[in-house]
Amino acid sequence: MPSASSAARPASVLDLAPVVPVVVLQDVSDAVPLARALVAGGLPAIEVTLRTPAAPAAIRAIAGEVPGAVVGAGTVITPGQVAESVAAGARFLVSPGWTEVLLEAMAGSGVPYLPGVSTASEVVALLERGVREMKFFPAQAAGGTGYLKSLAGPLPQARFCPTGGIGPDTAPDYLALPNVGCVGGSWMVPADAVAARDWARIEGLAREAAALSAEGTCR
Numbered sequence: 109m110p111s112a113s114s115a116a117r118p119a120s121v122l123d124l125a126p127v128v129p130v131v132v133l134q135d136v137s138d139a140v141p142l143a144r145a146l147v148a149g150g151l152p153a154i155e156v157t158l159r160t161p162a163a164p165a166a167i168r169a170i171a172g173e174v175p176g177a178v179v180g181a182g183t184v185i186t187p188g189q190v191a192e193s194v195a196a197g198a199r200f201l202v203s204p205g206w207t208e209v210l211l212e213a214m215a216g217s218g219v220p221y222l223p224g225v226s227t228a229s230e231v232v233a234l235l236e237r238g239v240r241e242m243k244f245f246p247a248q249a250a251g252g253t254g255y256l257k258s259l260a261g262p263l264p265q266a267r268f269c270p271t272g273g274i275g276p277d278t279a280p281d282y283l284a285l286p287n288v289g290c291v292g293g294s295w296m297v298p299a300d301a302v303a304a305r306d307w308a309r310i311e312g313l314a315r316e317a318a319a320l321s322a323e324g325t326c327r
């Protein structure tokens with residue numbers, strides 16, 4: 109099974125695809141077919157959130173059985189989760205927020221990471237530490253495209269993956285911003301489709317999400 113140390117590491121998670129699916133898995137057996145459907149639809153970067161007991165095993169299964177996938181761990185909030193996720197094969201890490209302890213663990217993990225921010229002060233603090241790529245969360249609740257547009261002027265060094273409340277109708281508005289590399293969302297992996305194991309539907313939704321990059325308002 110490829111690990112984070114042996115598999116090719118993405119130079120930037122923000123440049124893999126316009127949309128990063130945010131996946132919550134209850135059943136490990138769904139991990140591989142779900143990932144294959146997303147990759148087939150054109151979304152190789154897959155964030156498996158650590159919100160369920162199945163998540164570490166799901167990351168390990170995707171890393172070992174879906175060569176086209178770049179699987180990452182989301183909702184990472186402790187150094188222990190950093191270590192567990194990388195050991196399972198995660199090739200990037202995403203957190204909803206950050207502390208000095210968590211940031212140190214992610215920086216030492218050997219894989220790309222996106223610490224979460226929702227204020228200008230948090231962005232400045234990360235820039236001081238040499239971090240240029242971040243998750244903007246919760247995107248819609250924290251000010252949406254208007255807030256990110258306001259940050260682009262004084263803080264052009266920072267690039268973001270906005271996540272939280274974003275859907276297919278609002279994603280293009282985010283992707284049009286110069287400081288946004290991609291968006292995170294779960295609309296292409298609806299719970300009912302996962303429960304029904306309707307991988308064809310998920311592949312179709314992924315294909316539509318991947319096509320956002322070709323639209324005039326996107327990067």
